[in-house]
Amino acid sequence: MFSVRVVSVINYKGGVGKTTLTANVGAELAFRGKKVLLIDLDPQASLTFSLVRPEYWQQNLEAEKTIKKWYESFDSSSPLSLSSLMTRAPHIKDYPNGGVLRFIPSHLGLINVDLELATELGGASLKQSKINYLRVHRRLAEGLKEEALSEFDVILIDCPPNFNVVTKNAIVASDSVLIPAKADYLSTLGIDHLQRSLRELVADYNEYAQLESGEDNAEFIDPQTLGVVFTMIQFYGGQPIAALRPYIRQIAALGVPVFDSLLREAKTLFAGSPSGGLPLVLRAGKTPTEKQLVKELEDLVSEFLLKLGK
Numbered sequence: 001m002f003s004v005r006v007v008s009v010i011n012y013k014g015g016v017g018k019t020t021l022t023a024n025v026g027a028e029l030a031f032r033g034k035k036v037l038l039i040d041l042d043p044q045a046s047l048t049f050s051l052v053r054p055e056y057w058q059q060n061l062e063a064e065k066t067i068k069k070w071y072e073s074f075d076s077s078s079p080l081s082l083s084s085l086m087t088r089a090p091h092i093k094d095y096p097n098g099g100v101l102r103f104i105p106s107h108l109g110l111i112n113v114d115l116e117l118a119t120e121l122g123g124a125s126l127k128q129s130k131i132n133y134l135r136v137h138r139r140l141a142e143g144l145k146e147e148a149l150s151e152f153d154v155i156l157i158d159c160p161p162n163f164n165v166v167t168k169n170a171i172v173a174s175d176s177v178l179i180p181a182k183a184d185y186l187s188t189l190g191i192d193h194l195q196r197s198l199r200e201l202v203a204d205y206n207e208y209a210q211l212e213s214g215e216d217n218a219e220f221i222d223p224q225t226l227g228v229v230f231t232m233i234q235f236y237g238g239q240p241i242a243a244l245r246p247y248i249r250q251i252a253a254l255g256v257p258v259f260d261s262l263l264r265e266a267k268t269l270f271a272g273s274p275s276g277g278l279p280l281v282l283r284a285g286k287t288p289t290e291k292q293l294v295k296e297l298e299d300l301v302s303e304f305l306l307k308l309g310k
């Protein structure tokens with residue numbers, strides 16, 4: 001048996017394909033027989049609304065079933081379990097091969113949770129502030145230890161486009177991070193910056209964890225960068241257009257792993273994608289570009305499984 005692998009999909013930048021990647025990788029993994037849980041940690045709730053319609057969310061999920069509710073219940077007399085929030089998109093059935101896709105919905109009010117968590121940091125003494133740091137940053141990691149979640153093969157977390165406390169919660173809870181990026185100059189800088197922020201978070205967290213429990217008993221974190229996935233790539237004659245290649249090489253030169261699979265840009269397709277629909281990878285592409293993108297997503301998932309050792 002493999003243990004659950006928790007993977008956060010992160011990038012400071014919005015609009016780089018985090019949510020699209022999370023939904024499609026999750027859907028394809030479930031199609032291949034994996035038990036998959038997606039967690040929408042972005043207050044914009046794009047992942048949630050890619051899986052269910054806004055009316056469905058309002059009627060069935062908004063009040064009681066979002067990750068916001070889970071965070072808010074933490075200090076209450078009856079804290080919620082993450083498994084109690086698990087939702088199935090009505091039109092995505094479980095597969096006969098055992099494949100399952102569940103998700104935990106988000107809520108616009110998650111913005112306030114981020115601010116609230118930030119106010120719980122700090123403290124009267126340096127010691128107290130280190131204790132608070134750990135308590136706040138490991139909240140999601142603790143929640144994910146729930147027995148009912150051990151049936152999942154993969155938990156994918158769709159993060160907001162920032163490096164705030166909620167995103168750090170996801171990273172602390174993760175075995176690996178996946179970084180979707182566009183191939184352009186700013187993205188190259190952004191990934192370098194993101195790597196440094198990751199190292200800083202891990203160093204701080206582990207330092208405090210060691211102070212708390214000692215070298216032998218501390219639960220250190222060590223999230224690995226699974227790789228950068230280049231998205232929205234323009235192709236010409238079967239190759240990424242020449243102008244993009246230097247950026248792809250630059251990321252590799254930073255020592256950051258890069259997925260071989262590239263995802264091409266298919267503007268028309270995504271522009272028309274309705275909310276509450278099927279992730280692209282579960283639909284047969286209509287145009288040649290769509291078909292190629294589906295194939296690329298499938299290849300990406302094979303590479304993803306290989307890198308996870310699954």
Ligand SMILES: Nc1ncnc2c1ncn2[C@@H]1O[C@H](COP(=O)(O)OP(=O)(O)O)[C@@H](O)[C@H]1O
Pocket residue numbers: 013014015016017018019020021046231232233263264265266267270271273293
């Ligand atoms: N390969 C692609 N080709 C064209 N458009 C894409 C592609 N992937 C995602 N998009 C579109 O780009 C926008 C941003 O994607 P999204 O996954 O929401 O990014 P993020 O989560 O990083 O903000 C969305 O409208 C999405 O439909």
Ligand SMILES: [Mg+2]
Pocket residue numbers: 015018019020042046047158159
């Ligand atoms: Mg998103």
